[in-house]
Amino acid sequence: MAVDHAAAEVDHLAAERAAARFDVEAMKIAWAGSRHAVDVADRMARLVASDPVFRKDNRTMLSRKDLFKDTLRKAAHAWKRIVELRLTEEEASLLRQYVDQPGYVDLHWGMFVPAIKGQGTEEQQKKWLPLAYKFQIIGCYAQTELGHGSNVQGLETTATFDPMTDEFVIHSPTLTSSKWWPGGLGKASTHAVVYARLITEGKDYGIHGFIVQLRSLEDHSPLPGVTLGDIGGKFGSGAYNSMDNGVLRFDHVRIPRDQMLMRLSQVTREGKYVQSDVPKQLLYGTMVYVRQSIVADASKALSRAVCIAVRYSAIRKQFGSQDGGPETQVLNYRTQQSRLFPLLASAYAFRFVGDWLNWLYTDVTQKLEVKDYSTLQEAHACTAGLKAVTTSATADAIEECRKLCGGHGYLNSSGLPELFAVYVPACTYEGDNVVLLLQVARILMKTVSQLTSGKQPVGTMAYMGKVQHLMQSKCAVKTEAFEARALRMAVNCAQNIGQASNQEEGFYERSPDLLEAAVAHIQLIIVTKFIEKVHQDIPGHGVKEQLQNLCNVYALYTLHKHLGDFLATGSLTPKQGALANEQLGKLYAQVRPNAVALVDAFNYTDHYLGSVLGRYDGNVYPALYEEAWKDPLNETVVPEGYHEYLRPLLKQQLKLSRL
Ligand SMILES: CCCCCCCCCCCCCC(=O)SCCNC(=O)CCNC(=O)[C@H](O)C(C)(C)COP(=O)(O)OP(=O)(O)OC[C@H]1O[C@@H](n2cnc3c(N)ncnc32)[C@H](O)[C@@H]1OP(=O)(O)O
Numbered sequence: 269m270a271v272d273h274a275a276a277e278v279d280h281l282a283a284e285r286a287a288a289r290f291d292v293e294a295m296k297i298a299w300a301g302s303r304h305a306v307d308v309a310d311r312m313a314r315l316v317a318s319d320p321v322f323r324k325d326n327r328t329m330l331s332r333k334d335l336f337k338d339t340l341r342k343a344a345h346a347w348k349r350i351v352e353l354r355l356t357e358e359e360a361s362l363l364r365q366y367v368d369q370p371g372y373v374d375l376h377w378g379m380f381v382p383a384i385k386g387q388g389t390e391e392q393q394k395k396w397l398p399l400a401y402k403f404q405i406i407g408c409y410a411q412t413e414l415g416h417g418s419n420v421q422g423l424e425t426t427a428t429f430d431p432m433t434d435e436f437v438i439h440s441p442t443l444t445s446s447k448w449w450p451g452g453l454g455k456a457s458t459h460a461v462v463y464a465r466l467i468t469e470g471k472d473y474g475i476h477g478f479i480v481q482l483r484s485l486e487d488h489s490p491l492p493g494v495t496l497g498d499i500g501g502k503f504g505s506g507a508y509n510s511m512d513n514g515v516l517r518f519d520h521v522r523i524p525r526d527q528m529l530m531r532l533s534q535v536t537r538e539g540k541y542v543q544s545d546v547p548k549q550l551l552y553g554t555m556v557y558v559r560q561s562i563v564a565d566a567s568k569a570l571s572r573a574v575c576i577a578v579r580y581s582a583i584r585k586q587f588g589s590q591d592g593g594p595e596t597q598v599l600n601y602r603t604q605q606s607r608l609f610p611l612l613a614s615a616y617a618f619r620f621v622g623d624w625l626n627w628l629y630t631d632v633t634q635k636l637e638v639k640d641y642s643t644l645q646e647a648h649a650c651t652a653g654l655k656a657v658t659t660s661a662t663a664d665a666i667e668e669c670r671k672l673c674g675g676h677g678y679l680n681s682s683g684l685p686e687l688f689a690v691y692v693p694a695c696t697y698e699g700d701n702v703v704l705l706l707q708v709a710r711i712l713m714k715t716v717s718q719l720t721s722g723k724q725p726v727g728t729m730a731y732m733g734k735v736q737h738l739m740q741s742k743c744a745v746k747t748e749a750f751e752a753r754a755l756r757m758a759v760n761c762a763q764n765i766g767q768a769s770n771q772e773e774g775f776y777e778r779s780p781d782l783l784e785a786a787v788a789h790i791q792l793i794i795v796t797k798f799i800e801k802v803h804q805d806i807p808g809h810g811v812k813e814q815l816q817n818l819c820n821v822y823a824l825y826t827l828h829k830h831l832g833d834f835l836a837t838g839s840l841t842p843k844q845g846a847l848a849n850e851q852l853g854k855l856y857a858q859v860r861p862n863a864v865a866l867v868d869a870f871n872y873t874d875h876y877l878g879s880v881l882g883r884y885d886g887n888v889y890p891a892l893y894e895e896a897w898k899d900p901l902n903e904t905v906v907p908e909g910y911h912e913y914l915r916p917l918l919k920q921q922l923k924l925s926r927l
């Protein structure tokens with residue numbers, strides 16, 4: 269008798285859920301942060317999923333033009349719903365997240381508004397923010413140029429003050445000074461915060477922010493002296509192509525003096541440059557804000573990929589049939605577990621470190637308001653380092669999840685190719701990951717150099733104060749080994765740099781080692797924050813135990829992957845390394861029966877997941893089969909081009925064979 273495999277697979281997920289040893293509803297709260305957070309996210313996700321305008325299953329088949337128009341339509345519809353339903357800021361931001369299509373609104377809310385809030389005076393905020401809040405203007409963040417992105421101080425656009433007219437003249441003096449990349453600039457934005465070199469009284473005062481109108485509010489045409497457009501198609505189908513990343517050139521465009529963002533410094537009516545008493549690094553404040561939100565996004569992207577891969581691995585069976593019985597679920601293979609469960613643990617790890625980073629950011633912001641700048645460096649190091657480590661790990665993990673899903677993972681309908689293509693630029697935007705890690709390394713070297721002067725490091729660097737102990741001891745396999753590894757790698761770098769003829773040269777020569785030292789420091793932070801989380805009171809049957817397991821998986825997997833560092837620095841013995849690996853295998857066995865429930869706890873709708881492989885009901889095969897027929901190629905049985913290219917070829921072959 270023929271077995272209905274599809275029906276059997278559906279039952280399979282139900283059986284997996286029944287086998288879980290913890291309360292999934294309570295885990296949803298631990299993941300989201302509170303009951304309220306679960307409820308509001310759930311409501312917004314369902315609102316989006318049930319609205320046909322937000323459909324996205326056909327996205328990879330749309331042309332660039334149609335995709336962009338679809339993005340405009342979704343953004344307008346989302347705004348309409350936000351207004352109609354009088355959604356709160358929290359609800360509106362979740363609704364945009366679940367719409368899940370990159371577009372100009374991300375930069376408008378994510379960078380344009382924060383830049384004005386952070387760098388504008390109160391008066392400027394009063395003027396510009398209400399316009400932005402009501403979408404009477406659309407803004408973007410125009411910093412990067414064709415010739416310079418990482419090196420912000422190297423930007424070439426000029427803003428020259430003209431005291432005769434009380435205006436700044438914004439100009440792009442070279443091709444390489446063309447603004448290049450800003451999201452939302454290409455087609456949608458009416459305004460931009462433009463970063464340019466401020467020149468007054470013949471002197472160049474470096475990079476400052478200016479609000480510049482780009483397009484007419486009447487008919488959207490570019491204003492005189494402004495040339496702008498989209499920079500072209502990007503990696504992958506669908507994906508980030510919904511975003512109009514743009515190019516922009518200025519030909520002596522005049523703006524009123526009061527459109528310079530003047531919280532950090534001012535230019536007077538006479539053209540005098542006046543520096544406020546706030547650190548000039550606050551110019552980079554918007555980037556710090558976005559970097560911390562990118563860390564929170566890393567756990568979202570990673571958990572989506574892992575959710576797809578875990579559910580599908582429970583459905584998919586290969587080999588191992590005994591006497592005609594069922595084959596083995598691929599999730600039962602030890603290799604599948606050793607590739608997948610560390611990624612599941614990383615999703616939870618990034619979620620909790622993201623929450624902590626959000627707390628740190630809020631704390632720094634409150635301190636800045638009372639002119640306490642003591643934690644600015646800590647905020648920079650943590651946002652830059654965590655952004656780099658979590659985005660690189662997530663991009664690699666999404667690709668690993670694709671492979672974990674075998675051939676079907678390569679289909680667009682699996683959701684994984686598009687997720688990867690959308691996600692991977694996170695390793696580059698908002699600071700190239702290598703450039704950001706070198707920033708962390710600089711701060712580490714500064715901290716090491718201050719150790720001898722007796723200055724006690726604080727915050728996430730506090731462990732370095734235990735230098736005497738950590739440099740000498742053998743460590744047990746716990747946080748101390750991570751501390752010893754990070755400190756010893758940093759100290760080794762500092763010693764090697766110290767031997768160079770000058771510091772800069774030494775830093776340059778040792779930069780590959782410095783990167784690794786920075787990664788070690790950041791991984792220590794992630795492990796520490798996960799441990800702190802599981803030490804909290806976490807309600808719900810079995811929830812704390814599951815998180816403890818995942819925390820151990822994350823720590824031991826990181827240790828296993830970087831065992832070379834731990835051994836080379838003498839932070840662990842080879843025997844301890846081997847024991848850690850043994851332990852890891854045992855932990856995977858404990859994760860196995862809970863794996864499906866652990867991804868259910870992310871509480872994603874099928875709409876948000878966007879994957880036939882990751883469907884909640886596990887009905888994968890009928891969905892894959894159905895999905896294939898929707899491809900435009902299947903609209904006709906005989907393909908277009910048959911009469912032009914296939915038939916003549918086949919006829920010719922026929923004639924040849926008759927000869
Ligand atoms: C809900 C929201 C959603 C949002 C999502 C939006 C969608 C996302 C879509 C994608 C959107 C993508 C959008 C985009 O992509 S927007 C464009 C993003 N661009 C970048 O990220 C550029 C990266 N480059 C830089 O940040 C600077 O050029 C760096 C830092 C590399 C050098 O810098 P600089 O040339 O100045 O030299 P310096 O290294 O000597 O540093 C000098 C001093 O400053 C300190 N320092 C440096 N930086 C910071 C800082 N940030 N806070 C506090 N302090 C800082 C530093 O420690 C040092 O201190 P000290 O040693 O003197 O004490």
Ligand SMILES: Cc1cc2nc3c(=O)[nH]c(=O)nc-3n(C[C@H](O)[C@H](O)[C@H](O)COP(=O)(O)OP(=O)(O)OC[C@H]3O[C@@H](n4cnc5c(N)ncnc54)[C@H](O)[C@@H]3O)c2cc1C
Pocket residue numbers: 375409410411412415416417418419448449450451508513693696697698699700701702703706
């Ligand atoms: C999808 C996307 C969206 C974007 N959105 C915006 C936006 O809205 N607004 C905006 O202003 N910008 C935006 N950007 C630009 C983005 O911020 C820059 O691309 C990013 O900061 C990297 O800079 P770069 O392109 O100059 O890279 P480069 O610095 O040219 O990097 C090239 C290589 O050089 C290496 N490198 C550079 N400097 C060093 C160094 N000091 N030491 C060692 N190695 C180094 C890098 O690691 C990298 O491997 C966006 C970019 C992308 C891809």
